Amino acid sequence: MSEARQYHHGDLHAAILERATRVIEQEGIEALSLRGIARDLGVSHAAPNRHFRTKADLLSTLARVGWEQITEATLRAAEEVLPNDAHHRLNAMGQGFLKWALKNRSMFAAVTHPDVERHADAELRQAIDEFQQSVRDAVVACQQAGRLSNLDPAIATLYTNSVPFGLAMSLKNPLFGTDLSDRDIDELVADLIELVVPTAEPDS
Amino acid sequence: MSEARQYHHGDLHAAILERATRVIEQEGIEALSLRGIARDLGVSHAAPNRHFRTKADLLSTLARVGWEQITEATLRAAEEVLPNDAHHRLNAMGQGFLKWALKNRSMFAAVTHPDVERHADAELRQAIDEFQQSVRDAVVACQQAGRLSNLDPAIATLYTNSVPFGLAMSLKNPLFGTDLSDRDIDELVADLIELVVPTAEPDS
DNA sequence: AGAGTTTTGTTGACACCGTCTACATTGGCA
């Protein structure tokens, strides 16, 4: 009952997603193809169609999973930080995001893939909104605690949201040959996010 | 001698680039195809091959042009700003970048396209390096003028470089439904970049 | 338990794409 090929795969849906992330990791997101995945999984070329009607659908699902992981990773980072005041929490969220992006390159690639924004379905939108909302909450808490309080929350959120995003894109792009390879990742991340959300008391 | 189809197009190379940016603008970068462009230009399907051996080659060229435009736009912004001290220059560069990205969406899409980083040729790398260097120069000048002077220049450059990048990605992505549509673009850009490179004197 | 229905996978087809090769036309240069 083990290696005999069965007509029904068992859980092809999950297998496709898993294989897709592997392919992206190893060969880049441009090499992703439904037929290729089907081949790798030993299943007919049209089988994935039952689970993802279009390729954009697969990308979209990957992106949704990615955003859910982002939300989870940032919120967990926020809870674990000490001291657990508003500024340290927001700072930790930034660090959590950046570390996640550097560790999960294939998912981050899916999240930022240009094809995704066209065919985004409701679930993906909701996953994004959820994350945005959590950032917004943290920003507002930060403002109430005194820092950045003169800013429009929408702008502060956009800023806080975008900066780790841009940092992740730059760090992962080999063309931006910023030579920081000798640095400790955690320290680098901490230094960078400190520029965005300072935890140190401002000089007086 | 005007509308009669000639065997030789005249300047197919430039025509392809121009048509490509139009397609990206109107149908998205995922809809870009060499055959489609050839069709639009009334030329045989393999004609573009003479000018761009592969599709990645076309993307790469678009990206290079994009980076050249970025360098030009940021440096011009830096020269035009008043007062023309180091901080205002760096701030103006950030604003210049962001405005360029919002105005030239198709080029920005090419610059950030995932396929580009794989098959980047020497020219593209040089164009990127040139921009990075100009940012680095501006950052160092800024540090010498007193602000941010305790930072590793590599980190400061990475930060200054990445932030407008992330902001541009967020602002252009319709999924990040940051509702800022009622705002004046110039004012929004100014407010955002002020968070990155403050021109106002720090509170004392 | 067994029949009917829904889900899942297969096969084959279609149109499109990128890219290669062989050939045709042209423009420029010796």
Next chain:
DNA sequence: TGCCAATGTAGACGGTGTCAACAAAACTCT
């Protein structure tokens, strides 16, 4: 003027996404 390199064409190949028709298994209901 005649040759050659540059440019465009025609055709082919393998690859891809996606659809429709069919087959097998799983599920459901009595």
